[in-house]
Amino acid sequence: MLQTDELTVRFGGHVAVNAVSCAFAPGTLTAIVGPNGAGKTTYFNLISGQLRASAGTVTLNGRDLSGLSASQRTRAGLGRAFQLTNLFPRLSVLENVRLAVQATREGPHRRGFNLWSIWSDHGMLTDRANEILEAVALAAKKHELVANLPHGDQRKLEVALLMALQPHVFMFDEPTAGMNAAEVPVILDLIRKLKEDRSKTILLVEHKMDVVRELADRIIVLHNGTLVADGEPAEVIASPIVQEAYLGVSAQDASAQDGTPPHPGLPPRGGRGEQP
Numbered sequence: 583m584l585q586t587d588e589l590t591v592r593f594g595g596h597v598a599v600n601a602v603s604c605a606f607a608p609g610t611l612t613a614i615v616g617p618n619g620a621g622k623t624t625y626f627n628l629i630s631g632q633l634r635a636s637a638g639t640v641t642l643n644g645r646d647l648s649g650l651s652a653s654q655r656t657r658a659g660l661g662r663a664f665q666l667t668n669l670f671p672r673l674s675v676l677e678n679v680r681l682a683v684q685a686t687r688e689g690p691h692r693r694g695f696n697l698w699s700i701w702s703d704h705g706m707l708t709d710r711a712n713e714i715l716e717a718v719a720l721a722a723k724k725h726e727l728v729a730n731l732p733h734g735d736q737r738k739l740e741v742a743l744l745m746a747l748q749p750h751v752f753m754f755d756e757p758t759a760g761m762n763a764a765e766v767p768v769i770l771d772l773i774r775k776l777k778e779d780r781s782k783t784i785l786l787v788e789h790k791m792d793v794v795r796e797l798a799d800r801i802i803v804l805h806n807g808t809l810v811a812d813g814e815p816a817e818v819i820a821s822p823i824v825q826e827a828y829l830g831v832s833a834q835d836a837s838a839q840d841g842t843p844p845h846p847g848l849p850p851r852g853g854r855g856e857q858p
């Protein structure tokens with residue numbers, strides 16, 4: 583069980599995440615929704631350790647992770663998509679995934695210098711890396727340099743690296759943002775498959791309400807850094823607080839983009855790095 587208790591962060595006078603207490607059980611997918619700037623990414627950053635909380639705690643299976651760095655939390659089982667800046671751009675896609683797989687296994691160095699075991703480990707690591715690349719539909723590009731990948735493939739690679747880590751908790755922050763229509767189903771299928779493993783806890787920040795409706799077991803809503811709704815998808819989407827929270831933003835967003843009237847209950851269309 584992943585749990586946040588009164589998790590809070592302040593940037594100067596601004597409280598970006600405000601005393602959020604929530605528990606996420608294994609075998610569930612929780613969608614985190616809310617307007618642009620609501621604090622969703624910041625909440626993820628506090629959980630994964632990219633940001634230190636001003637107050638409150640993060641625990642995983644009863645262990646307090648609050649004092650740990652981001653890499654220590656990764657080792658504890660929290661899986662946050664890699665930033666591609668952490669990769670080796672001059673190495674191939676396959677080599678990068680293989681390094682991620684290797685990082686999670688006991689490597690040959692632990693067993694001393696034994697050529698046979700290095701060779702057989704190398705084969706196993708490559709097999710596992712190939713399997714993951716198949717799953718994210720990147721196998722055809724495995725020999726390309728990471729630096730040369732188009733945006734959609736980079737996002738798939740982020741998911742591949744996350745899978746290589748085999749975390750207990752998967753955190754996806756708008757995993758399909760910036761992808762073209764053909765690429766989106768690959769990532770959604772992967773998340774669907776991950777859901778079948780009942781030992782995994784999945785957190786998904788997503789603006790596309792049809793995706794949320796289909797994948798989520800539960801929706802929580804953040805608004806101005808505060809948790810304002812939490813429950814079954816249908817119930818949360820229909821709740822007055824969600825209708826109200828989204829209506830104004832949707833109206834603006836819809837008229838700015840295509841002139842269609844706002845649809846109550848739908849969050850603003852948005853993507854990574856877009857601010858209202």
Ligand SMILES: Nc1ncnc2c1ncn2[C@@H]1O[C@H](COP(=O)(O)OP(=O)(O)OP(=O)(O)O)[C@@H](O)[C@H]1O
Binds near residue numbers: 598617623855
């Ligand atoms: N490092 C930072 N320093 C100062 N303010 C920050 C920082 N990170 C986030 N914020 C502010 O905290 C608030 C929440 O931002 P956050 O990125 O978490 O929103 P979000 O819900 O992920 O939005 P979006 O849907 O646009 O991705 C915003 O007002 C943002 O400007």
Ligand SMILES: [Mg+2]
Binds near residue numbers: 624
């Ligand atoms: Mg965000």
